[in-house]
Amino acid sequence: MAGTLLGRVSSSEKNWYALYTKPRNEFKAAQQLESAGVNFYLPTYIKISQWSDRKKKITEPLLRGYIFIFSSERERILSLEQPSIVRCVCERGMPARIPEWQIDNLKKMLATNADFHIKEGLVPGVKVKIKDGPFQGVIGVIQEAEMGKSIVISIDLLNRSVMAHLPAECNFEIIR
DSSP states (O other): OEEEEEOOOOOSSOEEEEEEEOTTOHHHHHHHHHHHTOEEEEEEEEEEEEOSSOEEEEEEESSTTEEEEEEOHHHHHHHHTSTTEEEEOEETTEEOEEOHHHHHHHHHHHHTTOOOOOOOSOOTTOEEEEOSSTTTTOEEEEEEEOTTSOEEEEEEETTEEEEEEEOTTOOEEEOO
């Protein structure tokens, strides 16, 4: 089962933005944004928690530490003044605008109540620059990356691909 919390929605010169929240403050951030009159979207799902004596359904944020707003620049600044909001997700020093189709896809996926798994971390196909270790400075493309396991990076060389297995704790910088 999945659900969502939606604040007011209307458009005109508004964009979707992702905001970082304080740890475990997603619902508090939603309340604060609602009180401030800012349109928001907090994707949630129902989780069944097991205690020794009972089971209980709990609503959890789908993406821990994030809430989305549909806002003008003025409303985005107002959102950043809320106590539970840490900052706006940025790209190249500017607030990152999220395409509406991505938010729509998330809403559609949650509406199906299908089973899903959230994968955190590096995604295959992403170009990265290795920041430390024996491959420091090397640029490659992620081929495989599973949390806690080695990471496989493809490095193109003379129409050949060299696959390097790196430890999971290796640091990367995503290149766009």
